[in-house]
Amino acid sequence: MIDANPSAKELAGEGAFIWLGKAREWERQTGKKAIHFEIGEPDFRTPDNIVDAAVKALHAGKTKYTPSNGIRELREAVAEYLGKKRSITIDPDCVVIGPGAKPLINALFQVIIDHTKPNTALIMPDPGYGPYIDNAKYYGAKIYRVPMEERNDWRYDVNVLRQVVESVPAGMDKVLLTISPSNPTGGILKKEDWDVVEELAKKHDMLVVSDEIYDDFVFEGEHTSILSRPGMMERTVLVHGASKTWAMTGWRLGWMVLPKHLAPTVGKMIGNIASCTAEFTQYAGIEAVRGPQGEVAKMKAEYRARRDYAVNAFKDMGCYCALPGGSFYAYPNIRKIMDARGFKSELDLCNALLQEKGVVCLPGPAFGPSGKDHIRLSLVSSMDDLKEGMKRIKEFAGF
Numbered sequence: 059m060i061d062a063n064p065s066a067k068e069l070a071g072e073g074a075f076i077w078l079g080k081a082r083e084w085e086r087q088t089g090k091k092a093i094h095f096e097i098g099e100p101d102f103r104t105p106d107n108i109v110d111a112a113v114k115a116l117h118a119g120k121t122k123y124t125p126s127n128g129i130r131e132l133r134e135a136v137a138e139y140l141g142k143k144r145s146i147t148i149d150p151d152c153v154v155i156g157p158g159a160k161p162l163i164n165a166l167f168q169v170i171i172d173h174t175k176p177n178t179a180l181i182m183p184d185p186g187y188g189p190y191i192d193n194a195k196y197y198g199a200k201i202y203r204v205p206m207e208e209r210n211d212w213r214y215d216v217n218v219l220r221q222v223v224e225s226v227p228a229g230m231d232k233v234l235l236t237i238s239p240s241n242p243t244g245g246i247l248k249k250e251d252w253d254v255v256e257e258l259a260k261k262h263d264m265l266v267v268s269d270e271i272y273d274d275f276v277f278e279g280e281h282t283s284i285l286s287r288p289g290m291m292e293r294t295v296l297v298h299g300a301s302k303t304w305a306m307t308g309w310r311l312g313w314m315v316l317p318k319h320l321a322p323t324v325g326k327m328i329g330n331i332a333s334c335t336a337e338f339t340q341y342a343g344i345e346a347v348r349g350p351q352g353e354v355a356k357m358k359a360e361y362r363a364r365r366d367y368a369v370n371a372f373k374d375m376g377c378y379c380a381l382p383g384g385s386f387y388a389y390p391n392i393r394k395i396m397d398a399r400g401f402k403s404e405l406d407l408c409n410a411l412l413q414e415k416g417v418v419c420l421p422g423p424a425f426g427p428s429g430k431d432h433i434r435l436s437l438v439s440s441m442d443d444l445k446e447g448m449k450r451i452k453e454f455a456g457f
């Protein structure tokens with residue numbers, strides 16, 4: 059009987075979804091409600107103007123297939139929206155729409171990794187969003203991890219970045235992934251970091267994949283994008299979408315801005331995966347990027363308040379938590395709790411926290427080895443739930 063191929067057997071799957079499953083099972087067995095800090099899913103409702111646009115589109119019969127790379131109107135709207143924020147002009151032909159950013163990441167890696175010869179290096183932040191690793195490995199790339207620095211608010215030590223890039227054998231195709239604001243740490247790259255990314259990308263002829271899906275949730279100052287730098291548009295793939303900014307995770311709507319030579323092929327590949335993105339969802343996307351943004355500002359203010367609460371609550375327990383500059387995650391160092399309770403791993407801690415207190419967090423190493431001694435909290439529950447969750451974590455720690 060045919061079995062899953064060896065590469066498929068190696069797939070890790072995304073930790074957040076695995077823990078969501080565990081939490082649901084715990085809720086089923088105990089009849090209690092867990093406090094969910096595991097999945098990166100905004101608790102807010104999609105703003106009404108977007109829902110209304112989708113309903114209107116449904117009634118207007120926008121229920122058909124569309125071109126694989128998305129309807130022209132949405133590609134134009136996205137190009138305008140992202141371009142304005144980055145002070146650049148984006149060609150709508152460089153925009154590819156997909157049913158979420160995640161399938162687009164899959165399509166991109168299928169396109170850029172030559173599976174017939176193992177010759178691609180993915181240089182990525184550690185810790186970093188897991189699906190990049192699974193996809194890259196599956197299609198035959200080799201992963202080079204750049205440890206991010208907790209004491210530097212989870213930014214690069216640029217010397218380490220240089221060393222890792224220079225350790226990749228000459229002749230390999232190099233892809234440099236950046237995630238800023240970061241999932242899982244909330245860390246943000248600063249101008250000095252981007253200077254080095256740009257310099258290395260140009261020197262080593264690398265493709266930069268810049269995941270900026272949390273760009274609307276930057277708490278201090280403005281989001282900076284590598285795409286705005288001269289000469290970078292030709293060698294950068296921007297990963298973005300509607301899930302986080304407009305609380306649209308379940309709609310499945312994402313997009314990429316690609317160099318002109320890659321966009322048509324990624325458009326074809328996403329066509330092979332999904333045919334297209336639901337038509338009425340794409341119309342909702344036009345309203346998301348072109349409509350009023352007041353709800354986004356409210357969500358951002360709330361995420362910021364939750365961030366401050368969580369960071370201080372960990373601090374009160376004597377656990378360091380670097381202040382996340384953006385996103386809606388916190389990534390505290392919980393070594394002290396592990397020692398106090400005698401846990402051998404972050405996984406053991408998270409399992410016990412769920413069983414004893416009904417609080418669901420992700421083990422830090424699910425995002426890479428530099429996540430040792432950490433857990434990730436998604437701050438996507440109400441302030442009341444957050445307070446209750448932090449109270450339970452404190453009781454659990456015994457401090």
Ligand SMILES: Cc1ncc(COP(=O)(O)O)c(C=O)c1O
Pocket residue numbers: 098157158159160161187237240241269271297298299300301307311312
């Ligand atoms: C960094 C990052 N990129 C991409 C995605 C994919 O989002 P979606 O597929 O919902 O567009 C996520 C979702 O958690 C993420 O955290």
